[in-house]
Amino acid sequence: MARVIAVFNQKGGVGKTTTAVNLGAYLTTFSKKTLIVDFDPQANASSALGLKPLELNKSIYHGFLNLTDENLINASEIKNLDFIPSAPHLAGALVELVNLDNREFYLRKFLHKFRHLYDYILIDLPPALSLLTINGLVAADEVIVPVQTEYYSLEGLTQALEVLDLVRKNLRHNIVITGIFMTMFGYNPLSKEIEKNLKDNLGDKVLKTKIPRDLALAEAPSFSKTILSYKPSSKGAKQYRKLAEEIIESEIKLDKNFGNFII
Numbered sequence: 001m002a003r004v005i006a007v008f009n010q011k012g013g014v015g016k017t018t019t020a021v022n023l024g025a026y027l028t029t030f031s032k033k034t035l036i037v038d039f040d041p042q043a044n045a046s047s048a049l050g051l052k053p054l055e056l057n058k059s060i061y062h063g064f065l066n067l068t069d070e071n072l073i074n075a076s077e078i079k080n081l082d083f084i085p086s087a088p089h090l091a092g093a094l095v096e097l098v099n100l101d102n103r104e105f106y107l108r109k110f111l112h113k114f115r116h117l118y119d120y121i122l123i124d125l126p127p128a129l130s131l132l133t134i135n136g137l138v139a140a141d142e143v144i145v146p147v148q149t150e151y152y153s154l155e156g157l158t159q160a161l162e163v164l165d166l167v168r169k170n171l172r173h174n175i176v177i178t179g180i181f182m183t184m185f186g187y188n189p190l191s192k193e194i195e196k197n198l199k200d201n202l203g204d205k206v207l208k209t210k211i212p213r214d215l216a217l218a219e220a221p222s223f224s225k226t227i228l229s230y231k232p233s234s235k236g237a238k239q240y241r242k243l244a245e246e247i248i249e250s251e252i253k254l255d256k257n258f259g260n261f262i263i
């Protein structure tokens, strides 16, 4: 059964999509069959994984609202890395969900069909907080939270932790934080200070891996490639490989500490 992990931070531009596609790519190098669910109407993950908008017929929108029986799984150029694409019409689902019972649980129910087919399912969430984000969090058992290494990042993180608490309390969904990690890290005094601050406040929830600011990571999507096929020797690629290793190791920790892995 797949571990279902949402990449969550309600701030935009912090590295969620970059993480979903590149972590996904590197999980496959450890023989983990991985599905990326693009759940952002901006569909950046879909295009980074090679989808051309004109080729798109049906998307996650039709899937999770039960509007189609079609197979929505696309193969990426990387073996064992598949994805379910998104499209701008996903934003319309917000209006359609409002009047439905159990509106927070639609994506979870939909993903049940795929859990036995994969080792990992990564959900790429949109920025901002909406019923789409809540559906994504409820569909996942775990979250990872990328934090951009910048001055205001801790405020955003506090909000993200509050949202997770609300999901636990109000929806009785015991979502676990597998790790918080820094993205666009630079070796300068500000980055160091933010790192210390994070560790002081969140202790071992902060992962060891730090994703550096690396132009190759920003360039790869324009070639519809993950960093694994675009520049596997880059600094960014090496750290996404380490992140994959750390996430795989956390499965063992999670098993041992089951029940007290929540902050």
Ligand SMILES: Nc1ncnc2c1ncn2[C@@H]1O[C@H](COP(=O)(O)OP(=O)(O)O)[C@@H](O)[C@H]1O
Pocket (backbone or CB within 6 Å): 011, 012, 013, 014, 015, 016, 017, 018, 019, 044, 127, 183, 184, 185, 211, 212, 213, 214, 215, 217, 218, 219, 236
């Ligand atoms: N480690 C990094 N180094 C350099 N650029 C990055 C890095 N991570 C993300 N980017 C770039 O920053 C922008 C925002 O990243 P993205 O992953 O799309 O964030 P989000 O999904 O949280 O909105 C994109 O243009 C992306 O290519």
Ligand SMILES: [Mg+2]
Pocket (backbone or CB within 6 Å): 016, 017, 018, 040, 044, 125, 126, 127
């Ligand atoms: Mg994104």
